[in-house]
Amino acid sequence: MAGSGGAPLLKVVSACKEFSGVPVLNNVSFELSAGEILGIIGENGAGKSTLLKIISGIYTPTSGEFFFDGEPMRSGSATEAKRLGITLIPQEFNLVKDLNVFENIFLGAELRSGPLLDKKAMAAEAKRLLDRLGVAIDPREKMENLSVAQKQMVEFAKALSRKSRVLIMDEPTTVLTPPDVRMLFSIIGNLRNEGVAIIYISHKLREVKEICDRVMVLRDGEFVSLDRTEEVGVHEMATRMVGRELSQLFPPKNAPSEEAVLSVEDLSVEGLLSGVSFSLRRGEILGFSGLMGAGRTEVAETLLGLRRKTSGRISVKGRKADIRTPSDAVKLGISYLSEDRQGKGILVKFGISSNISLVSLARYCGAWGLINKKKEREQASEYVREFSIKAASLSTNLEFFSGGNQQKVSLAKCMDTDPEILIIDEPTRGIDVNAKREIYHFIHTLVEKGLSCILISSELEEILGLCHRTVVMHEGRVSGILEGEHLNEEEIMFHATGLKESVLRSVGQRTDI
Amino acid sequence: MEKKKFAFDLGIFGPFAALFVLVVISSFASPYFLQTRNILNILRQVSYTGIIALGMTFVIISGGIDLSVGSLTALVGGVMILVLNALGAGWWGIIAALGAGILIGAVSGVFTGVLVTRMRIAPFIVTLGTMAIYRSLALYISGAGEFRSQSGLFPEIGMGMWMGVPVPVWVFFSLAAVCALLLNWTRFGRHICAIGSNERVAEYSAIRVNFVRSMAYVLCGITVAISSFLLAARLNSVSSTNIGINFELDAIAAVIIGGTAMTGGSGSISGTLVGAVILGIVNNMLNMLGVSPYLQGTVKGVVIIIAVLIQHKKRDSR
Numbered sequence: 128m129a130g131s132g133g134a135p136l137l138k139v140v141s142a143c144k145e146f147s148g149v150p151v152l153n154n155v156s157f158e159l160s161a162g163e164i165l166g167i168i169g170e171n172g173a174g175k176s177t178l179l180k181i182i183s184g185i186y187t188p189t190s191g192e193f194f195f196d197g198e199p200m201r202s203g204s205a206t207e208a209k210r211l212g213i214t215l216i217p218q219e220f221n222l223v224k225d226l227n228v229f230e231n232i233f234l235g236a237e238l239r240s241g242p243l244l245d246k247k248a249m250a251a252e253a254k255r256l257l258d259r260l261g262v263a264i265d266p267r268e269k270m271e272n273l274s275v276a277q278k279q280m281v282e283f284a285k286a287l288s289r290k291s292r293v294l295i296m297d298e299p300t301t302v303l304t305p306p307d308v309r310m311l312f313s314i315i316g317n318l319r320n321e322g323v324a325i326i327y328i329s330h331k332l333r334e335v336k337e338i339c340d341r342v343m344v345l346r347d348g349e350f351v352s353l354d355r356t357e358e359v360g361v362h363e364m365a366t367r368m369v370g371r372e373l374s375q376l377f378p379p380k381n382a383p384s385e386e387a388v389l390s391v392e393d394l395s396v397e398g399l400l401s402g403v404s405f406s407l408r409r410g411e412i413l414g415f416s417g418l419m420g421a422g423r424t425e426v427a428e429t430l431l432g433l434r435r436k437t438s439g440r441i442s443v444k445g446r447k448a449d450i451r452t453p454s455d456a457v458k459l460g461i462s463y464l465s466e467d468r469q470g471k472g473i474l475v476k477f478g479i480s481s482n483i484s485l486v487s488l489a490r491y492c493g494a495w496g497l498i499n500k501k502k503e504r505e506q507a508s509e510y511v512r513e514f515s516i517k518a519a520s521l522s523t524n525l526e527f528f529s530g531g532n533q534q535k536v537s538l539a540k541c542m543d544t545d546p547e548i549l550i551i552d553e554p555t556r557g558i559d560v561n562a563k564r565e566i567y568h569f570i571h572t573l574v575e576k577g578l579s580c581i582l583i584s585s586e587l588e589e590i591l592g593l594c595h596r597t598v599v600m601h602e603g604r605v606s607g608i609l610e611g612e613h614l615n616e617e618e619i620m621f622h623a624t625g626l627k628e629s630v631l632r633s634v635g636q637r638t639d640i
Numbered sequence: 641m642e643k644k645k646f647a648f649d650l651g652i653f654g655p656f657a658a659l660f661v662l663v664v665i666s667s668f669a670s671p672y673f674l675q676t677r678n679i680l681n682i683l684r685q686v687s688y689t690g691i692i693a694l695g696m697t698f699v700i701i702s703g704g705i706d707l708s709v710g711s712l713t714a715l716v717g718g719v720m721i722l723v724l725n726a727l728g729a730g731w732w733g734i735i736a737a738l739g740a741g742i743l744i745g746a747v748s749g750v751f752t753g754v755l756v757t758r759m760r761i762a763p764f765i766v767t768l769g770t771m772a773i774y775r776s777l778a779l780y781i782s783g784a785g786e787f788r789s790q791s792g793l794f795p796e797i798g799m800g801m802w803m804g805v806p807v808p809v810w811v812f813f814s815l816a817a818v819c820a821l822l823l824n825w826t827r828f829g830r831h832i833c834a835i836g837s838n839e840r841v842a843e844y845s846a847i848r849v850n851f852v853r854s855m856a857y858v859l860c861g862i863t864v865a866i867s868s869f870l871l872a873a874r875l876n877s878v879s880s881t882n883i884g885i886n887f888e889l890d891a892i893a894a895v896i897i898g899g900t901a902m903t904g905g906s907g908s909i910s911g912t913l914v915g916a917v918i919l920g921i922v923n924n925m926l927n928m929l930g931v932s933p934y935l936q937g938t939v940k941g942v943v944i945i946i947a948v949l950i951q952h953k954k955r956d957s958r
Contacts, residue, residue, distance in 0.1 A: 433843070453846035463844065471844045474837045476905050485834060485845045488827045497825045540845075 134197055136161045136324050137182070137213075137293055142191035144177050152177045152188075152348045159293065164315065164325045166339030166356065168332065170368055170559035172517065172529045174348040175328050179295050182326070183215040184208035212292035216282045216299065218557065222270055229253035229266040232285045256284040260314050275419070276307035283314060294318065295326045300334060301557050304418055304585070312338050330559055332361045346370055369561055376564050377592035378571035383411035387445070388579045389461075389548055391430070394439030399425045400603045403439070407548065407579050412570065414594030415583040416619045421600040423583045424466060427550045431456045431463050443548070457486060462546035464537055466553035466583070468530070472537040478522035480507035482536050487543040510539035515565070531562030538566065549573065552583040567593060587616050601625040654950065655899050655914040662921050670928045678924070680806060686894075686920035687812035688867045689887050690913065693894035694819045695863030697912045698856040700895050701823075703836040703904030704756060704763035706857060709864050709891055711774035712748055713884030716741045717868040718778045721787035721878055729791035738869050745865030746858050748774070753854025771888070775880075782880040789876045798873030808870045813913075815866065820909035832856055836904025893940065894919055897947040919943070 135158035144152040152174040159165050169175050180186040182193075187203030194200060201207045222231050229249045238245045238252065253266035262280045264273065273281065279299065286294055296315075300308050315325060315338060329335055335342055336356055344351040344367045351367050352359075359367075390406040400422050407413050415423040428434045430441065432450040441448045443459045450456050456463075465471035473482050480503045484491055491503045507521050514535040518528065525533055534554065541549060551570070555563045570593065574580055584590050590597055596610040599622035607622040609615075621627040666673045692709050699706045720737040727733035748770065755766045789795075800807040823829035831852045834842040843849050867887075872878045898915030900907025922943060926936050 431844075452848070453844060454848065457846045465844055470838075471840050474834055474841050474905075476837050477834070481830065485830075485841075485847075488830060492827060496827065497821070498827070498830065500825075 135159060135194075136196060138194040138197075139182070140192040140194075142178065142181055142193075143189045144174075144181060144186060145189045150348055152181070153350075155191075155345065155348075155350045157343055157353060159324045159326065161292070161322045161324050162319050163341070164319055164327055164339045166335035166342040167326060167328045167345065168330070168335055168342060168364060168368055169345035169351075170531075170561050172347070172531075173345040173368070173559075175345055176297070177348075178345070179215060179297060179326065179328065182208070182293075183213055183295060185215075209289070212290055213295070214286040214289060214291040214293070215295045216279070216286060216297065218297050218301070220278050220282055222278055222281060224269075224271045226270055227266070228257075228264055228268050228270065228273070228281055228284075231270055231281055232256065232266075232288050234285075236289065252288070253284065256287050259287065260284060260317070262310070262314075275302045276304070276310070279303070279311070280314075283318075287318075291323060293324045293326065295328070297328045298330065298557055299327075300329065300331060302419075308334070330557070332364045332560075335364070336361050344368055365560055368559070376560070376567065378568050380412075380593075380595060381410060381571070381575050383574070383579075383595055384409045388443065389430075390442050391426075392440045392442075394426070394429060394441065395437045396425060396429055396434050397437045399434070400429065403600075403603075403605050405598050405605065405608060407581060408595075409579055410574050410577055411596070412574055412580045412582055412594045414590040414597035415581060415600065416585075416587070416590055416597050417600035417606075417623045419585070421623065422603040423600050424552055425603075426600075427463055427552055427581070427583060430461060430550065457544050457546075460545070460547035462486075462541040462544050462549050464541050464549070464551040464554055466556065468533055468537055468556075473525050473533055473540065475526040475533075476524055478520075478524060479511065479516065479518055479536055480504050480521045482525060483507050483510060483539045483543050485540060487545075490543075506543065507539075510536075510542070514539060514569070529558075531558040534558055534562065534566070538569070546578065548579050548581070550581040550583070553585065554582070555584075555586065555589065587619060590619065591616065599623050601628065604628075655897060655911045655918070658897075659914050659918055659921075662918060666921055666925050669925060672928065673925070680804075680809070682920040682924045683809045683812075683917070684806040685923070686916045687806075687808040688871050689890035689919075690812050690894060690916035691808075691815055691863050691867040691870070692860070692887060693891040693898075693912050693916050694815055694909060695856075695860030696891045697819070697895050697898070697900055697907055697909060698823070698832055699763075699860045700892070700900055700902065701836045701904055701907045702832045702853050702856040703839070704853065704856065705767065705892070706752065706860050707764065707767040707888045708748070708752070708770040708774055709860065710884035710887035710889075711771045711778065712745065712861065712864045713868040713871070713887055714778040714878065714880055715774040715781075716744050716865045717872040717878035717883055718781055718787045718880055719744055720865075720869060720872055721789045722781075724789050724791055724794060729789075729793055731793065733791065734794060734797070738865075741865040741869055742862055745861030745863075745868075747861070749856075749858030749861035750854060752857040752861075753850075756857070757850035757853050778880040782878075784880060786880070787872075787878040789872070791876070794873050795876040798870060798876070808874070811866065811870060812916075815863070816909055816913045823907075823909055828852065828855065833906055837906070889940075890916075890919060893944045893947075896944060896951070899951070901951060902948070915947075 137159040140156050142152060142155045143150065155178060167175050177186065181188045181202065184203060184205035184207055193202045195211050200211065223234065232253045233249045238248045250266045257264050257266065260280055260283055264277055264280060299311060303311060319325060327335065327339055339356050341353060342356050342359060342364065343353045344364065346368060386409045387406040388409050392404050394403040395401045403426055417423050425434060429436050430450065432452045432455050441450060448459055450459065469475055484503050491499050493499045504521055511518060516532050516535045518532065525536060554566055570580055582594055591614065596608060597614055597619065598605055599607045599609060599619055601623060602625065606625060606628040609618055672678055696706060720741040723740045724733050724737040727736050752766055752770060755761050756763050797807060802810055831847045834847060835849055835852055839849060871883065894915035895912050896902065897918055898908065898911030900911060919940065922939060923936060926939060
């Protein structure tokens with residue numbers, strides 16, 4: 128633990144932030160030393176994001192004192208924070224996809240020889256930075272050709288090139304596969320050894336436990352605790368975050384009926400999917416596992432008519448379904464919760480009611496085709512109650528909502544079309560454990576009522592805890608359909624990585640028919 | 641959140657506040673300003689581009705732009721007068737002319753819509769092209785001259801008054817009411833906003849994105865036809881070279897001054913109406929104060945830039 132000795136690099140004393148008189152961060156103090164990793168955990172709305180935005184100068188605090196290297200620091204200035212070497216790596220990367228790797232790394236701080244750009248020097252320096260991180264990325268590669276993990280590495284290289292002394296990471300592992308997470312951790316370790324102070328924000332408590340030196344817990348904007356990580360267990364962290372004992376995360380599994388609501392045979396999409404077959408039974412939660420890019424989301428998009436299938440048959444409730452547009456899918460009772468909440472799911476500039484009714488708006492139209500806004504609002508407030516969505520008002524834009532609350536609105540929007548088949552794609556990405564639990568229990572209630580659900584998820588825990596059966600995909604094909612004793616972490620990983628395929632094909636077929 | 645709330649208010653009330661300030665200043669600057677005749681004159685003058693601005697509001701909210709409205713005014717006006725002259729001067733002729741104009745306006749909207757949605761060409765480019773096409777067609781058909789109507793009835797509509805208010809003003813205000821209803825209280829309006837706000841989300845939400853986007857251009861074409869009809873009726877002729885010049889500028893300006901964001905996603909019809917009136921008052925005051933007509937474009941340009949500047953400030957403040 129490198130962080131113990133020496134004067135603190137960053138010192139925050141009684142940071143407070145209010146929005147319209149509502150305190151969102153109250154009296155939070157902490158110190159951060161060079162070469163230390165500080166984990167910050169808390170539920171959505173606990174004040175984590177507010178705190179890191181204050182530190183990186185995006186928000187101006189209502190009150191509080193800030194010291195950097197012992198000197199008082201001007202708060203609320205992003206330029207000042209940048210000058211001191213405080214860098215935030217946001218969840219959504221700040222990279223320009225049309226530029227290449229080194230152009231991104233040096234964006235805004237280009238190296239020049241005379242009035243011209245010194246591309247050679249920049250490429251060489253970028254190479255050096257990437258080598259230091261231990262990643263093999265060509266500095267001249269176009270950004271759009273990189274994987275998510277590689278993009279994150281470029282963000283790191285960018286931070287290094289700016290001589291960062293405090294690096295703030297907001298949920299860095301949500302988009303990464305397990306091997307990438309390992310690599311990230313070794314890089315974080317290297318940075319710490321070089322004396323960089325790191326603030327690590329995550330919902331994944333095991334990760335926090337693993338790599339952080341100390342962990343700070345926030346709840347409802349208040350400071351709860353700050354301890355050395357070895358002194359608090361994962362369960363204790365969770366309890367402190369929620370402020371009470373967590374009841375069971377996953378509900379018990381129900382027994383689905385034998386009736387197939389959806390069957391897909393030999394579905395292929397040019398270049399993306401080939402020969403995908405599976406069936407979904409009434410009252411079943413069918414998992415879809417696989418690595419990123421295995422084609423899980425593409426299956427969903429084809430079922431929704433967003434992608435044109437090149438061959439294959441889709442039947443809904445025994446009848447052949449011809450799905451060409453999303454509205455065909457809606458008519459057949461298929462609803463989709465997107466993995467990309469802000470990009471495909473909700474309109475952040477719209478309020479709750481108009482988001483919820485976006486697909487089902489026809490239901491709210493009365494005579495003359497006019498929208499019955501009263502009915503719309505009433506329905507929305509019902510969802511707000513049912514899902515316990517926390518919102519100032521029904522017309523507050525969703526951009527001011529936490530991830531968990533946005534996800535609940537997104538789910539309400541799906542439910543408002545009255546679906547029989549619900550396809551949910553990474554429903555708990557970037558949301559806290561309490562909201563997760565609520566969503567799991569909600570899905571369970573739905574299948575008990577006779578709905579059927581396809582759950583696409585990269586979290587094995589979720590797949591194992593919720594699903595009756597799981598389709599595992601590898602490079603656009605189904606590499607296995609697992610159930611019963613075969614549904615375990617090891618089997619899923621074997622199939623997802625393509626190590627096992629033909630062997631369990633038979634299991635897939637057996638359960639399929 | 642407090643900042644957001646403030647910005648929200650600014651978006652809705654900003655144009656009204658600006659109008660109020662402008663009216664107060666103008667009434668001090670000139671004793672004639674508040675006279676009924678002057679006010680009605682301003683309203684009549686702004687109604688032609690104001691009507692087009694109503695359609696333009698939908699296009700801009702959907703995330704597009706239509707530069708062809710001025711040229712389309714000329715083409716539609718020309719064809720309407722040709723129809724009118726062919727069918728005689730009676731009511732039926734006038735109705736047929738209006739029908740033909742609306743048809744052309746709508747078809748041109750479909751054309752733009754298809755190019756923008758199916759062919760994926762930027763609306764700016766498409767309508768830059770159609771702007772040239774429509775003007776050139778109007779010039780060609782008329783031999784770069786004037787379309788003259790023989791009708792005695794036609795100018796009665798154009799010059800007409802009802803309850804002391806000019807016909808174009810009635811049309812402008814009632815169309816504004818219809819458009820406000822369309823924007824705020826129907827699926828179409830909601831879908832337009834959704835598409836402008838995030839097209840992907842709209843697509844995933846089972847909205848017929850291509851159709852709805854095209855309909856915005858159709859609507860804009862129809863408003864052009866109506867405006868052109870009123871204008872042709874007032875002059876009882878259409879000059880292929882002069883009519884509709886700078887209409888795209890005035891219409892887009894009215895929409896922006898009215899607080900609709902150029903980035904799309906949200907906007908208001910009442911704002912556009914106020915925006916059009918603000919432009920009219922500015923022109924009127926410049927005339928009254930004896931400012932050279934050549935300088936009026938400068939003032940208009942400055943007003944537009946300031947309006948956009950305020951919008952940007954608004955966005956940054958959150």
